[in-house]
Amino acid sequence: MTAARVGIGGPVGSGKTALIEAMLGVLAETGIETAVITNDLVTDEDAERLRKGGKLAPDRVRAVQAGACPHTVIREDPTLNMAAADRLEADYPGLDLILLESGGDNLASTFSPNLVDYWIFVIDVAGGDDIPRKKGPGILQANLLVINKADLAPHVGVDFPRMLAEATEVRGGSAVLPTVCRKGEGVVEVVEHLRREVLFK
Amino acid sequence: MSLSTIRAMQLADSGFPSGVFAYSWGLETALADGQVCKRTLTDWVAAELRTRWLRFDRVALAGGFRLAGEALTDWFHTVDTLMPVERNRRESAEAGDALFASARALRISMDPGAEAAQASGTGHFSVAHGVFLRACGLTLTEALETSALSMARGAFSAAVRLGVSGAITTQRDLLALAPLLSELAVAPAPDDLPSGFMPLSDVALMRPHEGRLFIN
Numbered sequence: 180m181t182a183a184r185v186g187i188g189g190p191v192g193s194g195k196t197a198l199i200e201a202m203l204g205v206l207a208e209t210g211i212e213t214a215v216i217t218n219d220l221v222t223d224e225d226a227e228r229l230r231k232g233g234k235l236a237p238d239r240v241r242a243v244q245a246g247a248c249p250h251t252v253i254r255e256d257p258t259l260n261m262a263a264a265d266r267l268e269a270d271y272p273g274l275d276l277i278l279l280e281s282g283g284d285n286l287a288s289t290f291s292p293n294l295v296d297y298w299i300f301v302i303d304v305a306g307g308d309d310i311p312r313k314k315g316p317g318i319l320q321a322n323l324l325v326i327n328k329a330d331l332a333p334h335v336g337v338d339f340p341r342m343l344a345e346a347t348e349v350r351g352g353s354a355v356l357p358t359v360c361r362k363g364e365g366v367v368e369v370v371e372h373l374r375r376e377v378l379f380k
Numbered sequence: 381m382s383l384s385t386i387r388a389m390q391l392a393d394s395g396f397p398s399g400v401f402a403y404s405w406g407l408e409t410a411l412a413d414g415q416v417c418k419r420t421l422t423d424w425v426a427a428e429l430r431t432r433w434l435r436f437d438r439v440a441l442a443g444g445f446r447l448a449g450e451a452l453t454d455w456f457h458t459v460d461t462l463m464p465v466e467r468n469r470r471e472s473a474e475a476g477d478a479l480f481a482s483a484r485a486l487r488i489s490m491d492p493g494a495e496a497a498q499a500s501g502t503g504h505f506s507v508a509h510g511v512f513l514r515a516c517g518l519t520l521t522e523a524l525e526t527s528a529l530s531m532a533r534g535a536f537s538a539a540v541r542l543g544v545s546g547a548i549t550t551q552r553d554l555l556a557l558a559p560l561l562s563e564l565a566v567a568p569a570p571d572d573l574p575s576g577f578m579p580l581s582d583v584a585l586m587r588p589h590e591g592r593l594f595i596n
Binding site for chain 1: 395397398399401402403404474477478479480481482484485538541542592593594595
């Protein structure tokens with residue numbers, strides 16, 4: 180059996196790494212063997228952050244640099260990530276899940292179906308409540324849309340219930356989950372969603 | 381047009397997924413250090429073709445193309461031994477891993493000798509490229525032309541993404557280099573060994589560079 184490969188994309192600063200950090204603790208508690216591949220735009224800062232977080236053995240976090248093209252490495256030419264995932268599966272045969280974090284990109288980024296089985300797009304309220312209305316492939320096509328930093332909504336003039344409703348509407352009812360990753364809020368629901376939709380365990 | 385020519389065009393296309401877009405092979409650092417600039421970019425690419433590609437990659441690729449089985453595994457190990465700088469050696473094998481991943485996804489069967497080398501961590505890109513292009517039905521000359529063009533195109537593509545040159549300018553520069561590509565893409569003798577010392581790019585490859593966008 181091979182590990183499920185789940186992509187996590189979204190704009191710079193939306194909270195992709197924070198989501199993974201928060202998910203790792205929940206995944207460990209539920210006995211799901213996990214590894215992570217990061218696609219930092221510059222060097223391997225996100226990978227180092229996850230390694231230092233201590234929730235995963237450092238060697239289970241691998242960095243793939245994106246050659247100034249965060250979308251290319253997950254879509255047009257995903258082979259570097261495919262090779263890194265193959266290597267992780269060879270090194271850790273019991274893996275259940277490989278999370279692939281995209282380098283921060285824009286609303287048009289999508290994951291190649293050759294690379295992932297499922298993908299999550301992360302936006303945040305501070306990016307503006309008009310993001311769902313702007314649509315874009317990331318918003319529309321992701322299997323799960325996460326709206327992070329929900330607690331900041333009153334401070335940035337965002338009507339959060341309305342933003343959530345608009346996001347659900349433009350996605351035709353596909354899953355949308357709110358989170359506050361830094362406080363761990365909503366993260367259990369994201370993991371439960373993955374267990375139900377992808378991991379089947 | 382022959383089938384192998386059409387395949388060569390496909391395999392040399394920048395859209396072909398093999399991971400090479402994320403490597404600058406020293407160019408990013410050389411640009412940051414001011415050792416190469418917009419005006420001298422074509423000279424850099426030509427020098428890389430005449431040195432790194434001609435003396436090392438071309439010979440390594442030809443061995444990968446010609447050999448099979450245990451002899452091929454030995455050739456991968458020979459090429460590995462001839463790469464004394466650990467970082468370059470590691471990155472060359474990682475680039476090879478991406479090509480193997482591409483071959484698996486495309487269901488293009490790589491020689492078992494190549495698979496064995498990759499499993500042992502010596503699946504270097506240039507040799508794997510020869511194995512892969514043969515498996516795709518190219519002749520050795522077409523494989524060498526594809527490799528040389530890919531190397532030059534990759535360097536120019538990196539320069540475009542680094543904001544040093546424009547997409548149209550680099551196509552003009554690539555056209556100007558076409559005669560050189562044709563001149564260099566000649567099969568080496570079967571007993572040739574990869575060799576080469578390219579001081580500027582070798583040093584650039586080894587130098588750490590803060591804020592690097594490319595793998596090397």
